[in-house]
Amino acid sequence: MKDRIEPRHKVLMRGRLHGSGFARDVCVLDASSRGLLLTLAVPPARGEMIDIMVNGHTLFGQVEWSNGRRMGMRFRERIDVLAFIAGETGPLALRRQPAGKASHSPAFAIDWNQFIARKPQFAGALGLMAIAAFFLVDLITGTIGSLDRISDFLSR
Incomplete structure (x- = not known):
């Protein structure tokens, strides 16, 4: 055999x-x-x-x-x-793993197909977080100015 x-x-x-x-x-x-x-x-x-x-x-x-x-x-x-x-x-x-590399448990493996499928949602959430961070920094530091000045600038 x-x-x-x-x-x-x-x-x-x-x-x-x-x-x-x-x-x-x-x-x-x-x-x-x-x-x-x-x-x-x-x-x-x-x-x-x-x-x-x-x-x-x-x-x-x-x-x-x-x-x-x-x-x-x-x-x-x-x-x-x-x-x-x-x-x-x-x-x-x-x-496939290169020779000599330790294998990891499949329970901890990332399913990249699912990650890529959710890429647009991830990008949208990331954009909203960036806008929120921008306004939070403005609120704390006051460097950009008030919303009134921004609306005045945009209405010109």
């Missing part, structure tokens, strides 16, 4: 496999961060690009091998296999 790069996790999960022009029900028998062992009536051909929807996640990869009703799927990117099995929400892709 061939040595495994990493441990497999025995599971029994239902999913839906999609490939070029087909969709099939599958059963996931084991999972690792690099791929899945699947069973289905008619597996796609070796080398075919596929995606599978399981536990609310869509995973992309390639058929590595098939034999009878079983097949191996290799992911494009490594995943957090324990989060996948637990059905956790959010991205599953593991972030």
Whole structure:
């Protein structure tokens, strides 16, 4: 038996496999961060690009091998296999880390996609804080003058 790069996790999960022009029900028998062992009536051909929807996640990869009703799927990117099995929400892709760097807990990782999606709200809040800070400094120091002088200037 061939040595495994990493441990497999025995599971029994239902999913839906999609490939070029087909969709099939599958059963996931084991999972690792690099791929899945699947069973289905008619597996796609070796080398075919596929995606599978399981536990609310869509995973992309390639058929590595098939034999009878079983097949191996290799992911494009490594995943957090324990989060996948637990059905956790959010991205599953593991972030690549330079060699020698300590890994951090996924619980403390920043989901940059969510941060970027909220960028306009963040920019608006930052602008309002800058205006408030400007008026607070003016109120404390009195360097700019009263609102009457500003309105006189603007009405000219």
